[in-house]
Amino acid sequence: MSEEERRHLVDHVLPSRIAQHDRFDLQLPERPQLLRALYPPEIAPAGPGWNHDELVDMLAGGISAEAAVLAGLVPRSDGTRVLLTRRNDSLRHHAGQVSFPGGRVEPSDADAAAAALRESCEEIALAPQQVNVLGYLDPFLTVSGFRVTPVVAVIDPAFVPVPQPDEVAEVFEVPLSFLMDPHNLRSIDIEFRGRPRRVLEYAWPGQRIWGATAAILLNLRRRLEHIA
Numbered sequence: 001m002s003e004e005e006r007r008h009l010v011d012h013v014l015p016s017r018i019a020q021h022d023r024f025d026l027q028l029p030e031r032p033q034l035l036r037a038l039y040p041p042e043i044a045p046a047g048p049g050w051n052h053d054e055l056v057d058m059l060a061g062g063i064s065a066e067a068a069v070l071a072g073l074v075p076r077s078d079g080t081r082v083l084l085t086r087r088n089d090s091l092r093h094h095a096g097q098v099s100f101p102g103g104r105v106e107p108s109d110a111d112a113a114a115a116a117l118r119e120s121c122e123e124i125a126l127a128p129q130q131v132n133v134l135g136y137l138d139p140f141l142t143v144s145g146f147r148v149t150p151v152v153a154v155i156d157p158a159f160v161p162v163p164q165p166d167e168v169a170e171v172f173e174v175p176l177s178f179l180m181d182p183h184n185l186r187s188i189d190i191e192f193r194g195r196p197r198r199v200l201e202y203a204w205p206g207q208r209i210w211g212a213t214a215a216i217l218l219n220l221r222r223r224l225e226h227i228a
Helices: 003-022 031-037 110-122 211-227
Strands: 065-076 079-087 100-102 131-136 146-155 167-174 185-192 195-204 209-211
Touching: 031 211, 065 110, 065 211, 079 209, 100 110, 100 146, 100 209, 110 131, 110 167, 110 209, 146 211, 167 195, 167 209, 185 211, 209 211
Parallel strands: 065 146
Antiparallel strands: 065 079, 065 100, 079 167, 131 146, 185 195, 195 209
């Protein structure tokens, strides 16, 4: 290697590689498609929720609160994974269910993304510097009266979750490819408040991923399919 080639390597090539390595979001293979498929992170989408018509007869009292969740994607050597939690069995809303980190939007939160990041820090100790927000999915209504705004983000693969035991019983990851495969999603019929209702469910070993979480993942799949 000549001196000129060596200097070019030291001054340009290696710093570029180091900077790209530090940008953990660039490690996500799906990043370009997601940036096209999602609402931009600057402004959260408006509207009553893409499933409003399905729940309109169940929400006679209207929407009780705004909420936000973090749909975190972790780049791994064997493919992208989705970070999920299982809620504590003693919680008032959705106890024991698999969910994304998140919760109610507080007046002190600048926007839905800020709320999702704050809640993620409180629930699983995800530091702001270990997450990069890519954008939003469509708002979703829950039977408990929340209007949920999903925030899609890349999570640093070096992140080690520390669950807040009063809220989170478990943190785990599921391959994005599994959750984006339509063959792995099924609908089941249940009875809720005296009427039949259809809910979505993934059967992942040891976990039941259903309800709002499954519906949000379906929305992600549909938005990616739309730009394909």
